[in-house]
Amino acid sequence: MGLSRLLPGKGIVSVTHDWPKSFPNAAKDVQEFLVGASITCVRRRAKVLMVDLDSQYTLVIHLKMTGQLVFVSKNLANGKKPTAKDEVRFGAGHPNDSLVNELPDKSTRVIFELSDDSKLFFNDQRKFGWVKLIPTVEVPNIDFFKKVGPEPLSAEFTWQELRDRLQRRKNTNIKAAILDQTVVAGIGNIYADEALWGAKIHPTTLVKNLSDPQIKLLYQEARAVLQLSIDKGGSSNRNYVNAEGKRGSYMDFARVFRREKLPCPRCGTTIIKTKVAGRGTHTCPTCQVL
């Protein structure tokens, strides 16, 4: 059970936060439009999560790399012996995570107390993520949403659209281009490496040198990788915990990412790690040639 099933209908009783950059709204707005409001809906667009409130405001949340939302049920919040269904984590996992974690901990940035005695913790070790309270009608107008590209898994998104959108970045390498969220949403460093390996494209290949069949294959591989990741519950390779207490992970299925010095699953060549577009990049030197 995800947050979209757990949160709607619950009220916000109180909000506490200690790191201004994690929750930059003015205190009076929080008091007026957040505290006392009820959650109506949880949505996602690109890598951004939105929690709609009946005050006509929306909590817009970006977890970045280390952000995590942890829902803790009434039982757990009251210190009773927890079961798996009492805690739901959404986002990056951390080595210390466990079902009996004491929360808040030192990475807790925001605490939401909810109307049924449950709590929602926004944890973010590196403080890159944020929570913003924005009028619901203005959410589509924030800079990120005005610029971000299409959802790669939507039915309307075709390989021809990917090809056309890539033309804006034709003089850069393909890895930088597919990491660019204004070209297509939702492809981060892990899925970029996995999709490029799947399509047998070297990450430093210039976009303008890619053929239509290559772009079509990359499109197919990117969609397959993203869908597999959703099916496996994300990529947090440590301790992702879903409602059943399962800790499955896409990273168990990664074929090149963080697999340097291991054999390529397709040809056996040793996978290497380099830096492309400022990011750690994993490639098979046999399958992926310039």
Next chain:
DNA sequence: CACTTGACCTGTCCGC
């Protein structure tokens, strides 16, 4: 406008 690099952060790991 296109493109690249550095900044934002903390925790971990590696070499000396």
Next chain:
DNA sequence: TGCGGACAGGTCAAGT
């Protein structure tokens, strides 16, 4: 053992 530096990766600002 301690210590400095590199690294992790999403986005934005500032640079060329």
